[in-house]
Amino acid sequence: FIAIISTVLNLSYSTKYRILLQSENKEYILNVIQIITLIFSQLLTLISIYLKGHMLFVRFSIMLGAVINFLLISYFTKKKYTFINFKVQPDYKSIRGTSDIFIQKLTSVLYSTLPVIFVSGTVGTIYASIYGIYINILNFLKSVIYSFINAPRMGFGRLIAEKESDYVKKVFLQYEFIVIYVTFTLLSTAIVLIMPFIGIYTIGITDANYYNWY
Secondary structure (H helix, E strand, O other): OHHHHHHHHHHHHHHHHHHHHHHOOOHHHHHHHHHHHHHHHHHHHHHHHHOOOOHHHHHHHHHHHHHHHHHHHHHHHHHHOOOOOOOOOOOHHHOOOHHHHHHHHHHHHHHHHHHHHHHHHHHOHHHHHHHHHHHHHHHHHHHHHHHHHHOOHHHHHHHHHHOOHHHHHHHHHHHHHHHHHHHHHHHHHHHHHHHHHHHHHOOOOOOOOOOOOO
């Protein structure tokens, strides 16, 4: 429940504010807010662990960071775009495909939460803890890769509208090569380093065997 609250907030409310900044190529503002709230939530998490608080408090600290992130984005956007009335009913005929995007976002929520629920319910929370460590490492790599994938997204929209298709294709192939190169570099490095990292990261922990090649 705690894990899914931040995702629901992002899906239900935050997305409509984010898109305004993204459409103006001001995603750096979103990244700055993300960094601030991430530092806050991580510090709060470390304090909770240091004071030997309950695991729910640790998870709540992470959720609180996500909630604050949403509040800051919505506050900043409303202040910057005072001329926009967010209560006006959208013209759905002009924005076809909204339901498809909603389903895609909902699928991503299930994709990120169901594995943890499934592992916890079938083989226990200890194995969910093992899964959590490995998936966090891969999620970090995924976020780096996504930064390369998403960075020129709005620029491509403008390029498609203004340039010839041959030129757009040429630029896209260059972009595709960079994404594949970065992905290959990160994942091949991770394959070599993930097990040594796990060995260091879980040293002294005896509740389960985290060093698991399979």
